[in-house]
Amino acid sequence: MEDWLKESGAAGLDSLELVDFPVTGRGARALRRFKQGERVLTIPGDNLWTVEHAYADCLLGPVLRSTQPSLSVEDTLAIYLLFVRSRESGYDGLRSHVAALPARYSSSIFFAEDELEVCAGTSLYTITKQLKQRIEDDYRVLVMRVLALHPDLFPLDKFTIEDYKWALCTVWSRAMDFVLPTGKSLRVLAPFADMLNHSSEVKQCHAYDPLSGSVSVLAAKDYEVGDQIFIFYGSIPNNRLLRLYGFVIPDNPDDCYDLVLSTHPLAPFYEKKQKLWESAGLDSTSTISLTLSDPLPKIVLRYLRIQRLDESDLAAIANQKLDTNEIISNSREVEVLQFLVESINCLLDSFGTQLEKLQEQLADGVYPPGGNAWAAAQVSMGEQRVLRLARKAAEDLLAAVESGSGDESSLASPPAKCANCGKHSVPLMLCGRCKGVMYCGRACQVAHFKKHKAACRAIAAKSSSEMR
Numbered sequence: 040m041e042d043w044l045k046e047s048g049a050a051g052l053d054s055l056e057l058v059d060f061p062v063t064g065r066g067a068r069a070l071r072r073f074k075q076g077e078r079v080l081t082i083p084g085d086n087l088w089t090v091e092h093a094y095a096d097c098l099l100g101p102v103l104r105s106t107q108p109s110l111s112v113e114d115t116l117a118i119y120l121l122f123v124r125s126r127e128s129g130y131d132g133l134r135s136h137v138a139a140l141p142a143r144y145s146s147s148i149f150f151a152e153d154e155l156e157v158c159a160g161t162s163l164y165t166i167t168k169q170l171k172q173r174i175e176d177d178y179r180v181l182v183m184r185v186l187a188l189h190p191d192l193f194p195l196d197k198f199t200i201e202d203y204k205w206a207l208c209t210v211w212s213r214a215m216d217f218v219l220p221t222g223k224s225l226r227v228l229a230p231f232a233d234m235l236n237h238s239s240e241v242k243q244c245h246a247y248d249p250l251s252g253s254v255s256v257l258a259a260k261d262y263e264v265g266d267q268i269f270i271f272y273g274s275i276p277n278n279r280l281l282r283l284y285g286f287v288i289p290d291n292p293d294d295c296y297d298l299v300l301s302t303h304p305l306a307p308f309y310e311k312k313q314k315l316w317e318s319a320g321l322d323s324t325s326t327i328s329l330t331l332s333d334p335l336p337k338i339v340l341r342y343l344r345i346q347r348l349d350e351s352d353l354a355a356i357a358n359q360k361l362d363t364n365e366i367i368s369n370s371r372e373v374e375v376l377q378f379l380v381e382s383i384n385c386l387l388d389s390f391g392t393q394l395e396k397l398q399e400q401l402a403d404g405v406y407p408p409g410g411n412a413w414a415a416a417q418v419s420m421g422e423q424r425v426l427r428l429a430r431k432a433a434e435d436l437l438a439a440v441e442s443g444s445g446d447e448s449s450l451a452s453p454p455a456k457c458a459n460c461g462k463h464s465v466p467l468m469l470c471g472r473c474k475g476v477m478y479c480g481r482a483c484q485v486a487h488f489k490k491h492k493a494a495c496r497a498i499a500a501k502s503s504s505e506m507r
């Protein structure tokens with residue numbers, strides 16, 4: 040691969056060597072000192088894998104052009120990789136790159152059931168399951184739309200679903216994304232530059248030159264002889280790192296929980312609310328990233344406020360008398376926040392193994408460090424940490440709304456409707472313990488208990504500590 044790259048005019052290869060490093064695996068070692076900002080490596084445009092190159096190929100190009108609608112960028116690059124890998128002659132340069140690629144990957148899509156179970160409850164767990172299914176579906180469609188139509192170019196024994204997964208993982212873990220001055224985005228696989236490992240201690244130091252079409256890596260810091268040269272893949276949480284790159288960073292500061300908020304289309308005033316969600320940049324099903332630095336983004340509350348609007352609120356909004364960026368009313372905000380705390384409690388309860396237990400298991404060496412189950416445990420701990428912070432933020436807001444009204448009766452004046460069935464024009468009784476919600480009868484109180492119990496405990500504890 041290096042000879043092919045040098046012959047095409049690649050610069051910098053003589054100052055680097057590929058070696059195996061602990062933790063990161065194979066990477067590039069500096070054979071000389073580099074000053075911060077100095078160019079480390081340039082890979083010419085002719086050596087890159089891009090959609091444009093795939094379309095320019097004299098055999099693959101006509102097939103891609105005749106496939107309508109066209110394949111996604113990811114599928115085009117995956118098919119291009121498999122196509123080159125399947126050729127017995129020609130494509131020597133690209134084939135030398137393919138030969139240097141890992142034979143297998145450790146993305147969560149390859150985890151055994153028991154390894155994935157370690158992170159049950161995480162968004163990674165759900166997404167990985169969905170993704171496995173989606174890949175199978177996409178593969179079936181790809182066979183029907185492209186592969187089976189050209190058996191001479193795509194022998195199916197070299198384009199199996201396992202090959203397709205390998206090619207997808209190659210793209211996910213090695214392709215670089217750039218935004219061109221035109222605003223268009225470009226996905227590039229750059230041989231040798233794709234051998235550089237990630238460090239969050241450096242910042243973006245790989246660049247695409249739209250004039251020459253080449254990819255360069257600059258030194259993000261000073262390097263001594265023997266140092267590993269790193270690039271920055273981005274601020275990526277462990278749940279994404281494990282799915283796309285097959286590794287995690289313990290105590291990753293970019294960890295997040297992808298909160299999915301959704302509303303049934305038969306819910307009251309759904310269409311009006313849908314418009315309000317859209318004007319807030321949301322949808323009736325919205326996924327919002329909760330992060331360690333912003334565990335409860337304002338947009339979560341906005342979504343929930345819209346979800347709870349009643350007819351008169353909607354009329355007030357139409358007359359611009361209400362704004363869902365703001366608290367609609369103290370009692371409604373209490374309702375929103377109680378629901379949020381209860382929902383986060385349910386999410387936390389759904390984790391297969393709780394944070395403290397995972398910490399204990401890791402300390403006891405239950406999961407061999409660096410293995411799949413260990414990585415899954417890191418993801419679970421990261422997501423639980425974020426969710427706990429989100430719950431704390433919601434509880435703090437709840438306390439502030441309850442006390443901020445300046446009216447001690449606000450707690451004793453919960454929304455005058457049944458917390459379970461929503462009935463309001465009937466006699467209601469207060470929850471005897473927290474006095475924070477009302478029920479139309481014993482049956483509704485019992486039915487609602489599981490949902491309400493955590494918030495009930497929190498409100499009751501708070502009220503009793505306030506009374507002391």
Ligand SMILES: C[S@@+](CC[C@H](N)C(=O)[O-])C[C@H]1O[C@@H](n2cnc3c(N)ncnc32)[C@H](O)[C@@H]1O
Pocket residue numbers: 062063064065066140141212213233234235236237238283284285286287
């Ligand atoms: C672009 S490739 C880098 C070269 C790769 N190590 C190789 O042997 O081909 C990305 C892959 O390198 C590994 N990797 C990169 N940075 C890492 C890090 N900080 N910790 C652990 N593994 C890392 C992961 O397997 C990832 O999918």
